[in-house]
Amino acid sequence: MTHVFSAADIDDTAILDELKQWVMIETPSRDVAAVNRLADRVEASAKAAGLEVERREGTLGFGDILSVRSPKAEGTNLKSVLILAHLDTVHAVGVIGKELPLRQEGDKLFGPGVYDMKSGALMALEAMKLAVARGTKMPIELIFVPDEEMGSLSSRDFMEERAAEADFTLVVEPARDGGKIVVARKGVGVYDVVIKGRAAHAGARPQDGRSAIRAAARLVLELEALSDTERGITVTVGTIQGGTGRNTVPAECKLQVDVRLPDPETAKEVITRIEAMVPVDPDITFEITGQLNRPPFAQSEEGVRLFETAAGIASGLGIELEGVTTGGGSDGNFTAAMGVPTLDGLGADGAGAIRSTSIFSYRALRRARRFSPI
Numbered sequence: 001m002t003h004v005f006s007a008a009d010i011d012d013t014a015i016l017d018e019l020k021q022w023v024m025i026e027t028p029s030r031d032v033a034a035v036n037r038l039a040d041r042v043e044a045s046a047k048a049a050g051l052e053v054e055r056r057e058g059t060l061g062f063g064d065i066l067s068v069r070s071p072k073a074e075g076t077n078l079k080s081v082l083i084l085a086h087l088d089t090v091h092a093v094g095v096i097g098k099e100l101p102l103r104q105e106g107d108k109l110f111g112p113g114v115y116d117m118k119s120g121a122l123m124a125l126e127a128m129k130l131a132v133a134r135g136t137k138m139p140i141e142l143i144f145v146p147d148e149e150m151g152s153l154s155s156r157d158f159m160e161e162r163a164a165e166a167d168f169t170l171v172v173e174p175a176r177d178g179g180k181i182v183v184a185r186k187g188v189g190v191y192d193v194v195i196k197g198r199a200a201h202a203g204a205r206p207q208d209g210r211s212a213i214r215a216a217a218r219l220v221l222e223l224e225a226l227s228d229t230e231r232g233i234t235v236t237v238g239t240i241q242g243g244t245g246r247n248t249v250p251a252e253c254k255l256q257v258d259v260r261l262p263d264p265e266t267a268k269e270v271i272t273r274i275e276a277m278v279p280v281d282p283d284i285t286f287e288i289t290g291q292l293n294r295p296p297f298a299q300s301e302e303g304v305r306l307f308e309t310a311a312g313i314a315s316g317l318g319i320e321l322e323g324v325t326t327g328g329g330s331d332g333n334f335t336a337a338m339g340v341p342t343l344d345g346l347g348a349d350g351a352g353a354i355r356s357t358s359i360f361s362y363r364a365l366r367r368a369r370r371f372s373p374i
Contacts (some may be wrong), residue, residue, distance in 0.1 A: 035063030063146030120347020182345030191290030209249025
């Protein structure tokens with residue numbers, strides 16, 4: 001069933017006002033009460049629209065998971081459309097009153113979590129309400145997770161469980177510059193390395209020491225040498241900490257390592273090499289812990305067909321849809337790795353995800369003449 005909507009069906013002023021309320025509820029991943037305050041608001045809004053809500057109590061120190069579903073149509077055996085969103089942000093409570101104030105300038109809204117991804121999460125909920133109100137028979141499930149910014153540690157199993165019953169997955173992470181959507185993402189590995197040596201006085205007995213920092217310096221070069229731009233591999237040592245004082249041979253040093261990998265075969269190769277690294281000095285030890293916490297999201301043949309369908313809908317709106325590959329991970333990595341066709345980056349266009357300010361442009365809400373989300 002195709003549902004055609006006009007711009008008159010979208011109250012962009014009301015959506016913008018609601019988005020401001022969402023942003024004012026600051027939701028850092030590890031603040032359970034804060035994330036659940038926004039979950040309360042989302043749950044109430046969904047129920048008021050006649051949608052079914054399953055709320056799962058949070059685990060592992062994270063907030064609750066919300067599953068919002070369209071009323072089940074009798075006699076249908078269609079697989080569901082799965083939409084993934086998250087309520088948590090990387091910003092601490094209090095930044096909205098200090099360095100990241102919520103403000104509007106023309107058709108742009110600035111504030112913590114506006115871009116990543118409260119705008120996309122809200123628009124998904126509003127689109128779902130509209131489709132259900134118009135009588136769609138397609139089963140829709142929209143999952144809001146509390147911990148995406150921390151790797152979806154508590155919510156991955158539930159998302160994969162629901163994805164197994166889905167026809168395809170849509171992820172409302174932010175669009176890339178100019179409204180490009182994401183058709184593939186690199187896998188993400190995170191590793192912690194502890195290098196242990198032996199302390200000694202740098203002046204009196206330097207020969208007795210074994211410098212963990214010197215061993216770490218060698219290891220940093222070895223790790224980052226695994227990067228290969230042409231193959232899409234990046235290995236980055238993001239932090240290094242070590243030593244106790246200027247005059248002491250350092251006994252310990254710690255590294256935090258970020259790894260981005262384009263496909264499962266490359267991931268296996270690089271991860272094996274990292275985990276097999278050993279020190280040159282037998283008096284030095286490495287403790288390497290970590291994992292590939294998001295598998296590579298490669299575009300499958302089914303994913304190509306899903307993109308072509310979306311591009312056809314966009315063309316009818318006068319939009320030339322462009323798909324891109326990105327190095328950042330999302331919950332779409334999990335569903336794509338299961339073989340479920342996945343489109344990502346379907347949220348708001350904007351800028352500033354890495355800078356101190358997030359930006360959301362809502363001009364697109366007023367641009368639609370025809371819209372067929374389901």
